[in-house]
Amino acid sequence: MSGLPKSVKIREVGPRDGFQNEDETIATADKVRLIELLGRTGLRRMEMTSFVRPDVIPQLADAGAVLEAVTLPDDVSVSVLVPNPRGLDGALAHRDRIDEVSVFLSASETHNEHNVNRSVAESLAGLEVVLKRAGEEGLRRVAVIATSFGCPYEGYVDPARVREIAATLVDFGADEIGFGDTTGMANPIQVGEFFHAARAADGLAETELTAHFHNTRGQGLANVLAALQAGVTSFESSFGELGGCPVPKGATGNIASEDLVSMLEEMGVATGIDLPRLLEASRAVRDVLARPLGSHTLRAGPIEWHRAGE
Amino acid sequence: MSGLPKSVKIREVGPRDGFQNEDETIATADKVRLIELLGRTGLRRMEMTSFVRPDVIPQLADAGAVLEAVTLPDDVSVSVLVPNPRGLDGALAHRDRIDEVSVFLSASETHNEHNVNRSVAESLAGLEVVLKRAGEEGLRRVAVIATSFGCPYEGYVDPARVREIAATLVDFGADEIGFGDTTGMANPIQVGEFFHAARAADGLAETELTAHFHNTRGQGLANVLAALQAGVTSFESSFGELGGCPVPKGATGNIASEDLVSMLEEMGVATGIDLPRLLEASRAVRDVLARPLGSHTLRAGPIEWHRAGE
Numbered sequence: 001m002s003g004l005p006k007s008v009k010i011r012e013v014g015p016r017d018g019f020q021n022e023d024e025t026i027a028t029a030d031k032v033r034l035i036e037l038l039g040r041t042g043l044r045r046m047e048m049t050s051f052v053r054p055d056v057i058p059q060l061a062d063a064g065a066v067l068e069a070v071t072l073p074d075d076v077s078v079s080v081l082v083p084n085p086r087g088l089d090g091a092l093a094h095r096d097r098i099d100e101v102s103v104f105l106s107a108s109e110t111h112n113e114h115n116v117n118r119s120v121a122e123s124l125a126g127l128e129v130v131l132k133r134a135g136e137e138g139l140r141r142v143a144v145i146a147t148s149f150g151c152p153y154e155g156y157v158d159p160a161r162v163r164e165i166a167a168t169l170v171d172f173g174a175d176e177i178g179f180g181d182t183t184g185m186a187n188p189i190q191v192g193e194f195f196h197a198a199r200a201a202d203g204l205a206e207t208e209l210t211a212h213f214h215n216t217r218g219q220g221l222a223n224v225l226a227a228l229q230a231g232v233t234s235f236e237s238s239f240g241e242l243g244g245c246p247v248p249k250g251a252t253g254n255i256a257s258e259d260l261v262s263m264l265e266e267m268g269v270a271t272g273i274d275l276p277r278l279l280e281a282s283r284a285v286r287d288v289l290a291r292p293l294g295s296h297t298l299r300a301g302p303i304e305w306h307r308a309g310e
Numbered sequence: 311m312s313g314l315p316k317s318v319k320i321r322e323v324g325p326r327d328g329f330q331n332e333d334e335t336i337a338t339a340d341k342v343r344l345i346e347l348l349g350r351t352g353l354r355r356m357e358m359t360s361f362v363r364p365d366v367i368p369q370l371a372d373a374g375a376v377l378e379a380v381t382l383p384d385d386v387s388v389s390v391l392v393p394n395p396r397g398l399d400g401a402l403a404h405r406d407r408i409d410e411v412s413v414f415l416s417a418s419e420t421h422n423e424h425n426v427n428r429s430v431a432e433s434l435a436g437l438e439v440v441l442k443r444a445g446e447e448g449l450r451r452v453a454v455i456a457t458s459f460g461c462p463y464e465g466y467v468d469p470a471r472v473r474e475i476a477a478t479l480v481d482f483g484a485d486e487i488g489f490g491d492t493t494g495m496a497n498p499i500q501v502g503e504f505f506h507a508a509r510a511a512d513g514l515a516e517t518e519l520t521a522h523f524h525n526t527r528g529q530g531l532a533n534v535l536a537a538l539q540a541g542v543t544s545f546e547s548s549f550g551e552l553g554g555c556p557v558p559k560g561a562t563g564n565i566a567s568e569d570l571v572s573m574l575e576e577m578g579v580a581t582g583i584d585l586p587r588l589l590e591a592s593r594a595v596r597d598v599l600a601r602p603l604g605s606h607t608l609r610a611g612p613i614e615w616h617r618a619g620e
Contacts (some may be wrong), residue, residue: 004499155616184606185613187576188535189314215528217613218569218606222531225498251610259528266497296494296528300561303495303527306465 004228007270011045011210011236012038012257014285015066016081018242020050020059021253022289028062030288032069037281038239039072042272046072047102047236050081051090063090067097079142083116088130092137100140102178103127107162108151111182115146124168131172143169144178144212149194150185159194167203176208178236181223184216184251188226195230210234213255214244215294220255221263228269235260240282241294256295258282262302275302314538317580321355321520321546322348322567324595325376326391328552330360330369331563332599338372340598342379347591348549349382352582356382357412357546360391361400373400377407389452393426398440402447410450412488413437417472418461421492425456434478441482453479454488454522459504460495469504477513486518488546491533494526494561498536505540520544523565524554525604530565531573538579545570550592551604566605568592572612585612 015035019026026034038046048070054061063080072078079100082088091101105123106112112120127143134141147154148162166177179194186194191211198209211227211234213220224235237257238244244253261273275297282298292299325345329336336344348356358380364371373390382388389410392398401408415433416422422430437453444451457464458472476487489504496504505521508514521537521544523530534545547567548554554563571583585607592608602609 150613150615152614153616155614184610187573189577216606216610217572218525218566219531219573221529222535222573225532225535252606256528262527263497263529263532267499296526296562300494300526303460304462304465305460306463 004267004269005231005233007233007272008228008264009045009234010043010257010260010271010273011047011079011234012043012239013047013236013254014038014238014240014242014257016047016050016060017244017254018238018240018285020057021243022059025059025061026288028065028069031062031066034281034285034288035066035070036072037284038278039070039076041277041281042274044075044272045077045079047079047081050083051087052081052083064094067094077140079140082130084126085129085133088133095137098139100142101130101134102142102144103130104144104146105165106146106151106182107157107165108147108154110153111147111151114153120165124165127169128172131169131174135173140176141174142176142178142210143174144180145169146180146182148179149181149190150183152183152185159197162194163198163201163204166198166207167201170203170207174207176210176234177204178210178212180212181214184214184219186213186223187219188222191223191226192230195227195232199231208234210236212236214253215241215255216244216251216253221259224255224260224263239278239295240285240298242285252294256297258295258297262297266303314577314579315541315543317543317582318538318574319355319544320353320567320570320581320583321357321389321544322353322549323357323546323564324348324548324550324552324567326357326360326370327554327564328548328550328595330367331553332369335369335371336598338375338379341372341376344591344595344598345376345380346382347594348588349380349386351587351591352584354385354582355387355389357389357391360393361397362391362393374404377404387450392440394436395439395443398443405447408449410452411440411444412452412454413440414454414456415475416456416461416492417467417475418457418464420463421457421461424463430475434475434482437479438482441479441484445483450486451484452486452488452520453484454490455479456490456492458489459491459500460493462493462495469507472504473508473511473514476508476517477511480513480517484517486520486544487514488520488522490522491524494524494529496523496533497529498532501533501536502540505537505542509541518544520546522546524563525551525565526554526561526563531569534565534570534573549588549605550595550608552595562604566607568605568607572607576613
């Protein structure tokens with residue numbers, strides 16, 4: 001198993017993806033405290049919030065207040081999710097607080113219809129506008145393709161179609177493409193083949209490709225391993241295993257950042273993230289939410305190696 | 311990722327490892343019903359119970375009654391765990407109901423002392439007696455080495471020492487060696503290197519080598535993938551993610567059989583196990599235990615692929 005990357009980038013998405021999926025809105029002051037705890041871990045990328053309609057997602061109605069209140073180390077790149085031009089307007093009102101914007105659509109027509117009530121072509125047309133304007137504002141641009149490895153409504157999604165959508169988004173100015181296993185249908189063989197093909201595809205060779213796996217059926221870190229072996233060096237995850245897709249109901253979502261960091265660091269793949277500090281942030285969010293979280297390392301604690309003479 | 315095995319063997323250990331680790335003893339009739347549900351899944355190997363002192367492990371005090379009551383397909387190989395000659399006597403009282411015996415020790419001296427109050431050398435001397443007599447009785451012999459990838463007390467465990475113990479057990483007559491990641495400290499790089507070396511080791515080349523992983527830090531299926539890539543074709547797992555080691559406290563244990571089967575079948579590695587029937591057994595044990603279980607696929611359900619034209 002030689003040839004794994006020496007280091008990877010991890011984007012922490014819990015403050016957006018996780019906080020959005022809680023039934024009860026987390027108080028702004030708690031969000032700020034948790035985000036600042038995350039900022040102390042050494043992570044360099046964080047998706048902090050989203051500018052969406054507050055009547056649709058009240059959990060993130062305080063997006064601007066959170067952005068203005070947090071204090072983070074200078075080397076943390078802050079991204080916000082924007083679904084449309086109006087969302088970008090919201091983000092740009094806090095231009096000096098953000099470094100990146102993320103946009104999204106689904107590779108599957110049915111999932112995209114369910115999620116944003118548009119066809120994929122309509123979504124792409126809208127994202128072109130957002131991505132171009134974000135570029136003019138000097139923002140780094142991330143585009144995430146949900147259901148890249150399978151759709152709960154349509155099932156199989158053709159990887160060639162996903163690559164085609166990705167290349168279109170790059171053409172629109174995206175600096176990074178995220179591939180989401182939105183309902184945890186990917187398996188390691190599929191992931192390996194997918195990223196080998198994507199990294200070699202016309203129009204994607206110069207683009208950072210990010211893997212966003214869910215742990216829906218327990219296979220999240222196995223898919224990470226397969227992606228690493230295919231040369232992927234960028235991942236998204238969520239502290240505490242917060243967030244993710246509520247389809248199927250009751251399923252767990254994103255892979256836990258602390259499980260990801262634990263495995264990578266044990267394998268000698270540097271993350272730049274301090275696991276005990278990350279666990280401190282995860283314990284804090286567990287206390288705020290007052291329920292058990294899905295993260296395994298949060299329950300078990302980090303591996304402690306005792307070697308003779310140490 | 312070519313070269314994965316086309317099929318693997320899975321030993322279901324929930325009826326022993328899982329039932330033993332429940333605070334409340336499961337009624338014998340429930341055990342029999344659950345074991346028979348497992349027997350309908352297509353699995354070929356099951357560790358059904360253990361002959362241990364009932365004052366120490368009352369959860370398995372009905373070992374003989376369970377063995378005598380269950381009806382399973384003829385092709386299911388039934389094993390029982392026996393810690394010592396007295397345990398073997400207990401098992402042999404039901405000789406016509408069993409096909410295999412499993413014995414165990416830890417690679418780490420400290421863990422072995424904590425677990426069975428003996429040195430590794432003392433354990434090996436005792437197991438020699440048990441293995442030889444089991445062989446005379448025509449039983450297939452499985453020897454499991456706990457803490458093969460790390461010990462919660464000693465930390466690092468030298469793989470060369472684990473191989474040496476394994477070769478000794480083969481010399482004593484073991485037909486199969488199981489390597490247990492007892493407290494979930496293994497990572498995929500380590501697992502790959504471990505099994506590459508073990509499969510090439512003197513004294514082990516002709517022996518079936520089995521991987522027994524825990525999901526303590528979420529990495530169980532990633533370790534399965536690494537073991538597959540190193541040529542391992544035999545695994546142990548537990549339905550519902552029951553059982554495992556209570557160190558560290560609160561940690562999850564064995565990988566869930568349904569998560570393992572889901573990933574393997576999705577990758578095209580045949581298990582012979584029918585996932586919907588396995589989930590039926592896992593739902594049944596969840597109902598008996600009346601608590602949420604760790605299994606991910608039990609919560610999310612199996613992947614349903616819908617392809618055009620199907």
